[in-house]
Amino acid sequence: MPRIGVFVCQCGNNIAATVDTKKVAEEMGKLPGVVYTCDYKFMCSSPGQEMLKQAIKENKLDGLIVSACSPHMHEKTFRKAAEAAGLNPYQCEITNIREQCSWVHHDKTKAAGTVKSIDLTRMTIQRLKKNQPLNKIKIPVKKKAVVIGGGIAGIQAALDIAEGGREVILVEKEPSIGGNMARLSETFPTMDCSQCILTPKMVEAELNERITLYTYSEVEKVDGYIGNFTVTVRRKAKYVDEERCTGCGECIEKCPFKVESAFELGLSKRKVIYTPFPQSVPNVPVIDAPNCTKIQKDKCGACAIVCGPKCIDFKMEDKLETVEAGAIVVATGYQNMPNERFGEYGYGRIKDVISGMQFERLASSSGPTGGEIRRPSDGKVPQSVVFIQCVGSRDEKKGVSYCSKICCMYTAKHTKLYSHKVHGGQSYVFYMDIRSGGKRYEEFVRGAIEHDGAMYLRGRVSRVYEKDGKIMVQGADTLSGSQVEIEADMVVLATAVVSRDGADTLAQRLGIGYDKYKFYNEYHPKLKPVETVTAGIYLAGTCMGPMDIPESVAQGSAAASKVLALFSADEMAREPITSVVNRTTCNACWDCLTACPYTAIEREAIKDRQGNVVRWVAKVNDGVCQGCGVCVAACRSKSIDLKGYTDEQVFAAINAF
Template sequence: MGGRNMKPVAVIGGGIAGIQAALDLANQGIKVYLIERTPSIGGRMAQLDKTFPTLDCSMCILTPRMVEVARNKNIELLTYCDLIDLKGSVGNFKLKVRKKPRYVDVDKCTGCMVCSKYCPSKVPDEYNEGMSERKAIYIPFPQSVPLKATIDAEHCLWFQKGICRNCEKFCPAKAINYDQKPEDIELDVAAVIFATGYELIMDAEFLREQYGYSRYANVYTNLEYERIVSATGPTGGEIIRRSDKAHPKRIAFIQCVCSRDARINPNCSSICCMASVKEAILTKEHMHDVDVTVFYMDVRAFGKGYQEFYDRAKQEFGIRFVRSKPAKIVEDPSTKNLIVYYEDTQSSKFVKEEFDMVVLAVGVRPVKPDSFIPMSEDSFAQLKDPIMEPVSSPIPGIFVVGMLSGPKDIPDSVVQASAAAMKASLIAVSH
């Protein structure tokens, strides 16, 4: 295709699906605008320690692709940008993208982070799910692409109180620029691929009242626990309790929290079963003597190697699986241990059992791209035909991939991204 005149394609979202789509298009010689709302590409996969069912290092898979994006001459990377308008039709879409100010000159910044050492403002770190702190001037994580600092104006003392400016004083590259303003960029593209990713369904009242999350120190979400077991996480991979920094002896994983529940979200979130099996195995690899119990409604091991992965958890690692959805969790105020009340549906017995930590497999929902594409009643993007056109939206030339169109794991998201890239490339060539 390299010798033909091809219009660019826009990819919205810089997670693994967006990265794959951008690379597939760029490798065909097509100009790609990869638009990401946060300061770095990588998405949720950058927060994961391992992937299932192979237990491969997540960042070992992701980082080379991120670097490839940064080095590809056909990809223009627009990070810390929001899509604010989309008009037109297939082959001729007009996008308006707002580039948010980093207050750092990215051409000068070397990523040395000397500035951060002298910044007095501390903020909960989103990358570690708020379990550690970052500075008001920061790089999201060590492998960030681009590896450039960003000033969080909401927590910067200069922007909030008119004091400090330490980062400007100590930056060896003189890269700080407090006068940066938002900049609007207009793009003319042939097709658009939305890969906006997912977020946890954090129904605060439900999680607090039924499971004690945010009320009891030793109740965690699955994404928080993922960061705990990671060597780059807030504890350096050491599994310790929030309440007393002690190593837990008994850990419970509870499935289908905010999933398959008509009150909140009737959908199965698809990834939670294998994610919890993975985290349970990683727990046993970290601490051989810990007792691990998984409370489940149904184990949905549908992918390649997933059933074997589940069987391995039971047979090789001795992980206990109990078919039940616990009714409530109560904390012992003296020990901060957690008492789980449940009915074992296989024995028809009501049980209360004590654990040192509880991990909630919280369901997921898509990060909705405002009103640019039609959404279904199930909160996911509408598809032209879920069977025959699983990546096509009802709008010709606009494609949806990954979690935006429905819950799915990393391999399925990558396959969808490649499919959408191929469809978008045909439009780019013909227009």
């Protein structure tokens, strides 16, 4: 006969106001197997816990129920107390009589609440009788991290992890780390030069002996689970030997072919052998193979001829490298929505309609104009510039419904840069609302209006067209209630921040969730902002949604601290709520394998003594399984059970109802 104790919590008045806790305790005492019951004001308080421990010892309890709040709140607390009193912690069960009972019943006579609490507790008691002691799963942890994405968030995460004494592989798709931030001119609200604050960090990442840079590389496959990931990285052929290249730049000098520069967003050209920008890290050029005549047609080869250390190899091929890692930080960043979607704004047709990021390049001292604001069509200095905010943002019909968050601030910055660089020039800003929540942000926008003379117009632009060589901007000023037409020399579109192309593919490889805009989902938007549903994979920066540099950096550091905490022990313990397969009844239909959202189910071969495979069965990888129970529902032969929630336990509870 089991010896069960039932502890009913009053939770101050939270439960006691609509539940007669004393009566619940008394009623439970009448059930077979229940040897001890009590009710108490706050079970979670220290005296409450002490009482519980003592009761376990004095009554030699082998299982206990705490009827209190949601298990999300204090299951851990009570299980710990039970463990301290010498019980297996999984012999402690919680009945939720607060959120699921007292809070939803307003009957002050306590009749309904009491009856329901009795029912719920009785069910849990019957369930507890079928409990098996469980032990935490111990997983060894490989203390190396992979950071995907070498923008500011990824760089920060890598630096912090390395600082904490752990090794990091930083994987970047482009030939250089730096990300979108490397493109920016100045940064709001301090107006310090983006490259001046970013490049020291890039160099630090390169020089840090615990950080290995895998540039021009992409993650192709991720296997394993927390503490034990195997990450396959495709290291695209650079056609330049990274080890031997000195970065002298002679090859770039001599390359006779030019193509449009993606880094400069089409505002200038680059050579076919190139580094994206002068401060690239690593300072090793790559050959753009589709455009290289040597690789395509075996003609030219000028770069190889001039290369001193002879490090150019036209026959180089992509390499697949596997990395064993304990944790992964995803910091893949964002891109801008293609402006071509907005035909009414003339992007692509009218040359002097550009994007905000292109304006950054025009204003950047390392950009195509050396930092002078010159319009793309004829190189003239524009005397009037119209900035249009919310292009694609807050536009459910053609773009995205969310606010891109950074555009209000960077547009204010653009108007400031413009007024500093073009004296006498006039900027106009069409906005819907100014969102400048942040330290010194509102003052920054006011400064753009009051000191730098930007003309802010509250309204959206309907269309942009050309008339007699001028760009006409037709919109509304809703504050005066009139239609507005402005003759502009240049128009800058603040286009929406969107997730990167291929963000969904990577998420599927990693087994992490994403929303309808393909931004990655954090585990909990408030309390677990850098974790994902897949243990051991963390997020940082704009791959989660629009955010500015300070936030991205903070998240990089937050993700790093999570990684370091994980790496602080040799083994990690995790809840043993995982599925288990009954190997004798499994008929290998693999429905569980397709159903499992975490790829936790593997095929296991059963062999005879000679080593011949006689049949296959499903096997659950405890490290990966999250205990969601989908496989249990999918299994046709009822061969899978979820530990802690076995069919036997669940049916016992239902029968007791």
